[in-house]
Amino acid sequence: MFLKEIKKKFTIACIGGMNVDRKFYAKDSLQYETSNPATSSVSVGGVARNIAENLGRLDERVTLFSVSGEDGDWEMLKQLSSEYMDLSFVKSDARLSTGNYTAILDMNGDLSIALGDMEVFNHITINLLKPHERMLKKMDCIIIDLNCPAKTVEYIISFGENYDIPVFIIPVSSPKMDRLPETLTSVDWLIVNKDETETFLQMRITDDESWKKAVNLWLEKGIQHVVITNGEQGVMAGAKDEKVRHFPAIPVPFVKDVTGAGDAFCAAVIHMWLHKYSFPDMIQAGLMNAHQTIMSSYTVRRDLTRENLLSLINEKREGC
Numbered sequence: 001m002f003l004k005e006i007k008k009k010f011t012i013a014c015i016g017g018m019n020v021d022r023k024f025y026a027k028d029s030l031q032y033e034t035s036n037p038a039t040s041s042v043s044v045g046g047v048a049r050n051i052a053e054n055l056g057r058l059d060e061r062v063t064l065f066s067v068s069g070e071d072g073d074w075e076m077l078k079q080l081s082s083e084y085m086d087l088s089f090v091k092s093d094a095r096l097s098t099g100n101y102t103a104i105l106d107m108n109g110d111l112s113i114a115l116g117d118m119e120v121f122n123h124i125t126i127n128l129l130k131p132h133e134r135m136l137k138k139m140d141c142i143i144i145d146l147n148c149p150a151k152t153v154e155y156i157i158s159f160g161e162n163y164d165i166p167v168f169i170i171p172v173s174s175p176k177m178d179r180l181p182e183t184l185t186s187v188d189w190l191i192v193n194k195d196e197t198e199t200f201l202q203m204r205i206t207d208d209e210s211w212k213k214a215v216n217l218w219l220e221k222g223i224q225h226v227v228i229t230n231g232e233q234g235v236m237a238g239a240k241d242e243k244v245r246h247f248p249a250i251p252v253p254f255v256k257d258v259t260g261a262g263d264a265f266c267a268a269v270i271h272m273w274l275h276k277y278s279f280p281d282m283i284q285a286g287l288m289n290a291h292q293t294i295m296s297s298y299t300v301r302r303d304l305t306r307e308n309l310l311s312l313i314n315e316k317r318e319g320c
Contacts, residue, residue: 003277003281003310003313003314004310005306005307005310006275006276008275009059009060009061010060010061010140010141010274010275011060011061011063011138011139011140012052012055012060012061012062012063012139012140012141012142012143012270012274013062013063013065013135013136013139013141013142013143014048014049014051014052014055014062014063014064014065014085014143014144015048015064015065015066015124015129015142015143015144015145015148015152015156016046016047016048016049016065016066016121016124016143016144016145016146016147016148016170016172017046017047017048017049017066017099017118017121017145017147017172018044018045018046018048018049018064018066018068018077018081018090018098018099019044019045019046019049019073019077019098019099019100019101019116019117019118020042020043020044020045020073020076020077020098020099020100020101021042021043021044021045021101021102021103021259021299022040022041022042022100022101022102022103023040023041023042023043023102023103023105023257023259024038024039024040024102024103024104024105025038025039025040025041025105025107025109025257026038026104026105026106026107026112027039027107028107029106029107030104030106030107030112041297042076043080043298043299044076044077044080044081044299045101045259045260045299046066046099046101046147047145047147047170047172047263048064048065048066048143048144048145048147048170049064049066049077049081049085050260050263050264050267050299050300051143051145051170051263051266051267051270052064052081052084052085053081053084053085053300054263054264054266054267054268054271054289054300054304055084055085055267055270055271056083056084056085057084057300057304057305058267058268058271058304058305058306058309059305059306060271060274061086062084062085062086063085063086063088063089063135063139064081064085064086064087064089064090065089065090065124065128065129065132066090066091066121066124067090067091067092067093067096067120067121067123067124067128068090068091068092068093068096068098068099068120069092069093069094069095069096069097069098069120070092070093070094071097071098073097073098073099073100074092074098077098089132089135091123091128093120093123096119096120096123097117097119097120098120099116099117099118099120099121099147100116100117101114101115101116101117101118102114102115102116103259105257105258105259108255109254109255109256109257109258110255110258111258111259118147121147121148121149122149124147124148124149124152125149125151125152126151126152126155129152129155129156133159136159136163136165137163137165139165140165140166140274141165141166141167141168141188141270141274142156142159142160142165142166142167142168143167143168143170143266143270144156144167144168144169144170145169145170145171145172146169146170146171146172146173146176146177146179146180147172147176148179149179150178150179150180150181153169153179153180153181154181157169157181157183157184157186157187158186160186160187160188161186166188166189167186167187167188167189168188168189168190168191168266168270169184169187169189169190169191170191170263170266171192171193171196173196174195174196174198174199175199177196177199177200180200182221183221183222184218184221184222184223185221185222185223186222187222187223187224188223188224188225189223189224189225189226189227189269189270189273190218190223190225190226190227191227191229191265191266191269192218192226192227192228192229193228193229193230193231193262194211194228194229194230194231197214197218197228198214201214201217201218203217205228205230208236208246211228211230211236211246212236212238212244212246214228214236215227215228215236215237215238215244216238216244219238219239219240219244224239224240225237225238225239225240225242225273225279226238226239227269227283227286229262229265231249232249233248233249234246234247234248234249234287235247235249235265235283235286235287237279237283239279242279247280247283247284247287249287249290249291250287250288250290250291250316252291252294252295253295254295255294255295256294256295256296256297257294257296257297257298257299258294259299260293260298260299260300261290261293261294262290263299263300264286264289264290264292264293264300264301264304265286265287265289265290266286267289268282268285268286268288268289268290268309269282269283269285269286271285271306271309272285272286281313284313284316285309285313288309288312288313288316289301289304289309292304292312
């Protein structure tokens with residue numbers, strides 16, 4: 001059965017990180033403690049911002065809540081992001097530096113090391129969001145990343161429960177998993193990777209059996225839908241009313257840049273869920289958007305549209 005486009009827009013809040021990405025692409029095998037020849041690029045990124053841009057390109061109405069400095073990086077973010085999201089609820093502060101992320105990619109396009117200056121996001125506090133509760137109540141869903149302080153994450157989970165607004169939690173990295181509360185009974189979606197899962201659940205995922213067990217452990221915490229991503233191994237996903245199953249990644253003929261693939265996956269899943277596609281279709285859309293992003297030099301691919309995403313999925317089905 002081929003997927004048909006649904007002409008409707010949803011209103012979404014994205015809360016969390018936005019930053020300038022600086023990427024260096026090694027021309028040869030990386031050698032440490034010396035200079036390496038490379039090419040470089042500068043673009044805008046951040047988990048919440050990347051998801052917001054993906055959703056904006058998918059023709060949803062997105063508002064970003066974040067904090068920035070008053071500097072050239074914030075000006076770049078405004079210039080390159082405003083077409084796809086409402087930035088009027090980003091608070092700028094001259095005393096702060098806008099978030100920065102620097103990635104070193106090896107000659108195969110795989111991430112070797114990354115450094116992030118994300119101190120600014122500690123200022124995404126409850127007091128920043130409280131004045132906008134009336135607006136947040138009108139959202140079809142709220143997406144929050146773990147760049148936000150733990151108390152802010154708890155506040156949004158509670159807010160979603162009180163006003164019956166679905167909440168998506170998107171972790172950022174293993175070290176920030178301590179910002180995730182133990183009580184997750186009112187969380188609608190958690191999209192998390194293997195390393196982050198191992199950190200939080202204090203277990204090792206070594207095969208499909210332990211991978212599936214990890215999904216069930218998350219579900220036992222009361223989360224409605226859980227996806228554990230694992231790069232080229234694909235994802236393991238399940239829900240309260242869906243059996244836990246493995247979805248293989250779509251093989252890529254070449255890797256241009258893996259940065260942003262996880263955010264692309266999350267955004268496509270959210271988009272398809274809002275439009276009430278089936279659970280397998282949501283996951284397949286996420287895998288397809290990640291697949292296309294890996295082959296793009298951009299953190300959010302420039303050719304993404306609703307029509308493009310569904311067309312790619314349908315083409316893959318036709319070829320099966």
